[in-house]
Amino acid sequence: METRNYTTQMDAARKGIITEEMKIVAKKENVSEEFIRAGLADGTIIIPANKNHKSLDPNAIGSKLKTKINVNLGVSRDCKDYDLEMEKVMKAVNMGAEAIMDLSSHGDTEIFRKKLCSECPAMVGTVPVYDAVIHYKRDLKELTAKDFIDVVRLHAQNGVDFVTVHCGITKKTVEQIKANNRIMNIVSRGGSLIFAWMSMTGNENPFYEYYDEILDICREYDVTVSLGDACRPGCLADASDLVQIDELTRLGELTKRAWEKDVQVMIEGPGHMPMDQIAANMKIQQTICKGAPFYVLGPLVTDIAPGYDHITAAIGGAIAAASGAAFLCYVTPAEHLALPNLEDVAQGIVASKIAAHAADIAKGVPGARDQDDRMARARRKLDWDAQWLEALDPETAKAIRNSRLPEDDHSEACSMCGKFCAVRSINKALAGETIDIL
Numbered sequence: 001m002e003t004r005n006y007t008t009q010m011d012a013a014r015k016g017i018i019t020e021e022m023k024i025v026a027k028k029e030n031v032s033e034e035f036i037r038a039g040l041a042d043g044t045i046i047i048p049a050n051k052n053h054k055s056l057d058p059n060a061i062g063s064k065l066k067t068k069i070n071v072n073l074g075v076s077r078d079c080k081d082y083d084l085e086m087e088k089v090m091k092a093v094n095m096g097a098e099a100i101m102d103l104s105s106h107g108d109t110e111i112f113r114k115k116l117c118s119e120c121p122a123m124v125g126t127v128p129v130y131d132a133v134i135h136y137k138r139d140l141k142e143l144t145a146k147d148f149i150d151v152v153r154l155h156a157q158n159g160v161d162f163v164t165v166h167c168g169i170t171k172k173t174v175e176q177i178k179a180n181n182r183i184m185n186i187v188s189r190g191g192s193l194i195f196a197w198m199s200m201t202g203n204e205n206p207f208y209e210y211y212d213e214i215l216d217i218c219r220e221y222d223v224t225v226s227l228g229d230a231c232r233p234g235c236l237a238d239a240s241d242l243v244q245i246d247e248l249t250r251l252g253e254l255t256k257r258a259w260e261k262d263v264q265v266m267i268e269g270p271g272h273m274p275m276d277q278i279a280a281n282m283k284i285q286q287t288i289c290k291g292a293p294f295y296v297l298g299p300l301v302t303d304i305a306p307g308y309d310h311i312t313a314a315i316g317g318a319i320a321a322a323s324g325a326a327f328l329c330y331v332t333p334a335e336h337l338a339l340p341n342l343e344d345v346a347q348g349i350v351a352s353k354i355a356a357h358a359a360d361i362a363k364g365v366p367g368a369r370d371q372d373d374r375m376a377r378a379r380r381k382l383d384w385d386a387q388w389l390e391a392l393d394p395e396t397a398k399a400i401r402n403s404r405l406p407e408d409d410h411s412e413a414c415s416m417c418g419k420f421c422a423v424r425s426i427n428k429a430l431a432g433e434t435i436d437i438l
């Protein structure tokens with residue numbers, strides 16, 4: 001059996017060791033193994049890879065690498081079929097999701113978590129504070145700080161690759177929220193639970209107070225800490241306010257403490273945010289958190305499009321990723337409205353993939369535009385089969401074309417311009433052929 005002479009991927013990198021995971025991701029990213037090792041050593045690249053997640057096909061996250069996307073799933077009171085949820089997971093992975101966050105909130109969550117960690121090739125993330133209430137089946141205020149930390153340990157043992165821990169919200173934040181008159185106060189589910197727990201018990205945030213214990217657990221299993229943004233703005237009016245930036249400053253300090261223990265870190269980010277503030281926010285995060293990968297939840301660039309928030313998030317996500325964010329959390333059309341169904345999940349993934357890909361082209365990821373160039377050549381030749389090969393969602397593209405083919409010539413143009421097809425006209429003109437429009 002293989003014996004590891006390192007604890008985490010970061011520890012290995014700092015010792016000059018190239019791990020199997022580093023070799024795999026270097027190939028996928030088309031960069032050298034040394035590039036990955038150096039990024040892991042200084043914290044600008046992470047490979048969330050729990051020692052106990054045996055089915056993992058590893059991926060790296062970092063602003064100079066391909067932008068990755070996460071899909072939130074999990075069993076809930078309204079969808080408690082483990083096999084059906086697992087089907088959604090595999091569909092998400094097949095559509096290109098590099099990470100699945102298990103936000104299960106019903107029944108015995110450990111069963112699904114273990115199933116996920118034994119079958120899912122994508123990175124698995126969780127939010128232990130959600131699970132604490134379900135796991136102990138006790139009221140929030142009855143839970144102790146130790147209970148919360150024990151759930152982090154359980155998730156680590158189960159094989160989870162990254163945990164969202166809302167360590168940046170403290171008693172000081174409670175006062176700030178009360179004093180700052182935000183429109184949406186706190187919209188982070190985990191953040192609101194911790195806020196409520198602190199308000200009811202009068203105690204400090206256990207994830208902040210016992211952060212060193214959390215780091216020891218993460219170091220033992222190589223779980224990446226995803227520093228949650230409890231105070232992410234939940235509407236445009238709250239964006240970039242004192243509460244958000246103050247929490248980010250604390251996340252910067254916590255990043256440094258994690259790195260001192262060789263624990264991998266990423267930082268979660270906004271939220272809702274006007275387009276003109278996104279690039280500046282990415283810069284501030286990179287400066288305060290010393291280049292730790294940024295994981296953004298949107299950002300949603302307007303508040304008025306319920307039913308279309310996969311689009312508002314994709315616009316913000318593309319700007320964020322082109323400006324330095326490394327990891328996008330998908331948003332579905334059901335955001336703010338309902339639990340997403342299978343179709344919503346698919347729509348959300350496609351929107352996120354478009355945002356991630358557009359950003360990769362803008363930031364010059366090696367080879368990112370190759371597929372676009374192949375698509376352009378196929379379009380020039382009106383080669384529809386070649387176009388389906390390059391399409392992000394070929395089934396949808398094919399179905400639209402085939403549902404309304406041009407009347408007389410099915411092989412060439414589409415029914416958008418028919419005989420006025422510009423591509424066809426130019427091809428014929430350049431070949432010295434007659435253009436038959438009538």
Ligand code: SF4
Nearest residue numbers: 413414416417421422
């Ligand atoms: S008919 Fe118009 S839209 Fe369709 S392929 Fe030709 S130029 Fe493009």
